[in-house]
Amino acid sequence: MDLRMFVDRLQSMGKLQVIEREVDPYLEMARVIHTLGERPVLFLCVRGSSFPVIAGLCSTREQIALGLEIEAGKLLPTLAGALRQPVEPQCVDTAPCQEVVEPDVDLMQLPVNTHFVEDGGPYVTTGVVVMGDPDLGRNVSYHRLQRLDRRHFAVRIVEGRGMHTAWSKTGEDLPVAVCIGNSMPVLLAGAMSPAPGVDELSIANALGATPVVKCVTSNLEVPAHCEIVLEGRLTHELVEEGPFVDLTETRDIVRLQPVLEVDCITHRSDAIYQTLLPGGCEHKLLMGLPREPSIFEAVNEVCRCLNVSLTAGGGHWLHAVVQISKQDAVDGSRAIGAAFKGHSSLKHVVVVDESVDLFDPQAVEWAIATRFQADSDLNVLHNQPSSSLDPSATQVPGKKARTAKMGLDATVKWDSGDKQAQLGSYEKVQYESVELGDYLPGPQD
Ligand SMILES: Cc1cc2nc3c(=O)[nH]c(=O)nc-3n(C[C@H](O)[C@H](O)[C@H](O)COP(=O)(O)O)c2cc1C
Structure with a gap:
C-alpha cells in the first residue's frame, strides 16, 4: 500500500481531516497540524505551491500498524522479522515517481514548512535519503533538509551513522536521492539502523512490496511508488544548519553541515508532499x-x-x-x-x-x-x-x-533460599469483583 492508497484508506474509515481553505507553509500549517493533535490531515490548497500536503500519518502505533496492514500488537515481531530476513526489491523500468521530470530545479515550488520563527529556515522533515556507500552499498536514512535557495539544502548528518561514514570517506560529491511521500514500509525501514551493509530498501520490501526504479541522473534506485524524488549530490561545502527543534522538543544547536545540490526533481503528476511536526508524536514514533x-x-x-x-x-x-x-x-x-x-x-x-x-x-x-x-x-x-x-x-x-x-x-x-517463597512476596494481589447491582439501588428504587 503506497502513501496515497493509505490516505484513501484513512479517508474511507473517516479518519482523515481534509482542509480546503488556503494554508501558509510558513508557521500556519504547523500550528494547524499541532492543534489537530497530529491526526491525519490533508491540506488541499497551500500558499505558494501547487502540491497538496499530508501530515499525521504515523502519529499513533495503531495507524502505523494500519499502514502495514497488521494489528498493532504485531508491530515488533513484524519489524524484527523483516530486519532478520530482508528481501531484495524488484527493479522496474517505469515508475509513478517519474511521471514528471523537472531538470530545471526550483525548490521554491515545494511546500516546505517553517515551524517556528526562530528556525534556521524552512525544513523538509520526511525526506528519506538513498545513497550508495562505496564499500557497504546502499544506505537509506532520514535527514532534515534546511532549504537555502532554489537548488540547495543544508543537510544534518549525524556523526558516525551511515550517511556520515560514506560522505566522510569520499572526497567527491556523493550522489543522493531524497524521497518524499513514502509508503509505511519505506518510512519505517528508513529509520532502522541495521548492521553495516544491510539494505534498508530490502527490509522495506520484506514489510510490503517496494519495487524500485533507477534515478534519472544517477545509478541510485528509489522506491517507484513514492511521490517526489529530489536527485542530487551531497557536496563538501559546509554551511550553518539550524536552529531546528528536534524530537526532545528542544532546539538543536547550530552546526556546520554539508550542502546538498539538487540536479533534478521527479514526481507523480498529482504528487502529494508529506510533512511531519519536528518534536511531535509522529516524529518521535517514527x-x-x-x-x-x-x-x-x-x-x-x-x-x-x-x-x-x-x-x-x-x-x-x-x-x-x-x-x-x-x-x-x-x-x-x-x-x-x-x-x-x-x-x-x-x-x-x-x-x-x-x-x-x-x-x-x-x-x-x-x-x-x-x-x-x-x-x-x-x-x-x-x-x-x-x-x-x-x-x-x-x-x-x-x-x-x-x-x-x-x-x-x-x-x-x-537468592539461594526457597525461590518460590521469595517470588510470592513480590506478587501483586487482586481483589475479586462483586455484582454491583446487588448493592446499589436500581433505577426504579
Ligand atoms: C523523522 C526522522 C528524522 C530524522 N532526521 C535525521 C537527521 O536529520 N539526520 C540524521 O543523521 N538522522 C536523522 N534521523 C535518524 C536516521 O534516519 C536514522 O538514525 C537512520 O536509521 C540511520 O541509519 P544508518 O545507521 O543505517 O545510517 C531521523 C529519523 C527520523 C525518523
Missing part, C-alpha cells in the same frame, strides 16, 4: 518504533526478551522499558547491557518481568518501587557515546556526543 526490534534482538541474545517499548516521555528515543522472562538471577543486568548495545542512543533503561505491563508508566514505576534497590540493582555507565539530541549531553564538534547512562533492574530478585 524515530523510536523501528529501534524496538534492534533492542529486542540484542536482549534476546543474552536472555529471554518478551517485549520492548521506547517510551513517550523519553521522546521514544532516550528511554526504554524492556520486558524479560527471567530465568537466571543476573538476567536483569545482562538485559541492561544488551539494550544499550541494541540502540546506541539509549540513555536510561528499566528492565521488568512479564507480570508488569511495559506500556503502563504507573506499572513500571510500581516495579521500580517494589523490585529495585539502588545500591545493588542500578548500573551506571560513564562517558558513553550518546544522542546529539539530548541538551544535557556533552557535544563534541564533528563527533558523537557523550553522556552517562543508567539501567534499572526492576525484576524480582531471589
